[in-house]
Amino acid sequence: MVSLAGSQILSPTHGPCTTTTSSSSTRRPGHSMRTIRSALLHPDSPPEPASHPRPTAAADDEADSDMENLTDSVIDIRLSELAATAGPAHPAAVAKSSSANAAATDMLDLSRDFSDYSSFNSDISGELERLAAAASASATPSPPSPAVDLNDLESMDLSEAASPLSHIEPFIHACIRALSPDSPPDARRGAAARLRLLAKHRSDIRSLVGSSGAIPALVPLLRSTDPTTQENAVTALLNLSLEDRNRAAITAAGAIKPLVYALRTGTAPAKQNAACALLSLSGIEDNRATIGACGAVAPLVALLSAGSSRGKKDALTTLYRLCSARRNKERAVSAGAVVPLVHLIGERGTGTSEKAMVVLASLASIPEGRDAVVEAGGIPALVETIEDGPAREKEFAVVALLQLCSESSSNRALLVREGAIPPLVALSQSGSARAKHKAETLLGYLREQRQGGGCRAGLGAATSMAR
Structure with a gap:
């Protein structure tokens, strides 16, 4: 997508591609009166240095178990072929300790609704309308076989009973011929739209389209200067990527860099669907580093700030996986x-709130991420969620706070000064079993801090302010 050369096969051993940097919003979230009062108690001591000690292996295992097992939950149950491959594809997860596995199971149960299917219910632009427009505006495409009229796809019943594969196959080959570089631009646009439609509905059609050679023909269109052609190609590849074997073929055809290009330059639907296609390709673990090296992270962050509600959800889900x-x-x-x-x-x-907290917790597993969350006011925002948010959001918030505080005494002291103890105590008494466990664990860290004298003054000041 970045260049014609960029359509070559890219492996994780290649050097990283140039990334782009997106601007992000600087508005701080609103604080409650409790947060404003707590700000008066900010300590004079400097923040913890950037060279934080790395978390212990046990803490890493528990945090990674909580977060990594959410990966499969972003894939809707209706995409069973994709969800079924996500588990066995990561045998390393089986090697977690028994206690970490128990915590992971808890978080997986908690996060079954993490995705509302937006990430894969992505073909939203109206294929039939686009097909009609393409048919009316197109020049004569490269001639298909005499028995095939591609316009018939507009009204065809694509159910398995009405359209067996033997009936669909001639249309697929006619579309691939129309994708030839020698075909007129309108013919390529229409063929991409028809493949987009065909790949949307049935697993067996997706397999047939992938094995018929459509994927290498679609990849160059990801860099098209025509927005509609680019959008059709992006969405066709997204639909094809829902088939496991097609993900490997899309990767081998060099689609990652062109998809990142579409993520930066496409229409709003093209950007959203490019994010979803990259999410699907990241189901191959080796692709995650490659997708990041090719510059996907910055435009995903831009989508968080400037995208539609659906675009934000898709960007959050893809960022979490990457x-x-x-x-x-x-x-x-x-x-x-x-x-x-x-x-x-x-x-x-x-x-978006729950997904944002999950991604924040993932970023808080590295020292620079913890520092950035504290600097952005993340601890007050998470404490306010535990105070006032719905039950599910409280559970995600306490997980994020655990990640922020498990290895940082300064963050524990800040948490106390933000007035977190009363809502955590309430959550440990009245929340779900998972919420109680997480809140009790976090309160245990705060007790250790108090016994060590690290935040005794903060506790006293918080108590006096509460009076």
Whole structure:
């Protein structure tokens, strides 16, 4: 997508591609009166140095278990072929300790609704309308076989009973011929739209389209200067990527860099669907580092700030998957992801708050991520969620706070000064079993801090302010 040369096969051993940096919002989230009062108690001591000690292996295992097992939950149950491959594809997860596995199971149960299917219910632009427009505006395409009229696809019943594969195959080959570089631009646009439609409905059609040679023919269109052609190619590849074997073929055809190009330059639907296609390709673990190295993180962060509600959800889901690689976490922090993520915590009722907290927790697993979350006001925003948010959001918030505070005494002291103890105590008594466990764990860290004298003054000041 970046250049014709960029359509070559890219492996994780290649050097990183040039990344772009997106600007991020600087507006701070609103604070409650409790937060404003707590700000008066900010200590004079400097913040913890950037060279934080790395978390212990046990803490890493528990945090990674909580977060990594959310990966499969972003894939809707209706995409069983994709979800079924996500588990076996990561045998390393089986090697977690029994206690970490128990915590992971808890978080997986908690996060079954993490995705509202927006990430894969992506073909929203109206294929039939586009096909009609393409048919009326197109020049004569490269001639298909005499028995095939591509315009018939507009009204065809594509159910398995009405259209067996033997009936569909001639249309697929006619579309591939129309994608030839020698075909007129309108013919290529129409053929991409028809393949987009065919690949949307049935697994067996997706397999047939992929094995018939359509994928290498679609990849060059990802760099098309015609927005509609680019959007059709992006969405056709997204639909094809829902088939497991096609993901490997799309990767081998060199589609990652062109998809990143579409993510930066396309229409709003093209950007959203490019994000979803990259999410699907990141189901191949080796692709995650490659996608990050090719510059996907910065435009995903830009989508967090400027995208539609659906675009934000798709960007959040894709960022979460990519940030299983440490280098991509560093890229996300450098690209300014933390500020929009903290802002999204306050957008309750939109479906983005929970996802934003999960991505924040992932970024907080590295020292620079923890520093950025604190600087952006993440701790007050998370404490306010525990005070006032819905039950599910409280559970995600306490997980993020655990990640921020488990290895940072300064963050624990800040948490106390933000007035977190009363809502955590309430959550440990009245929340769900998972919420109680997480809140009790976090309160245990705060007790250790108090017994060590690290935040005794903060506790006393918080108590006096409460009076």
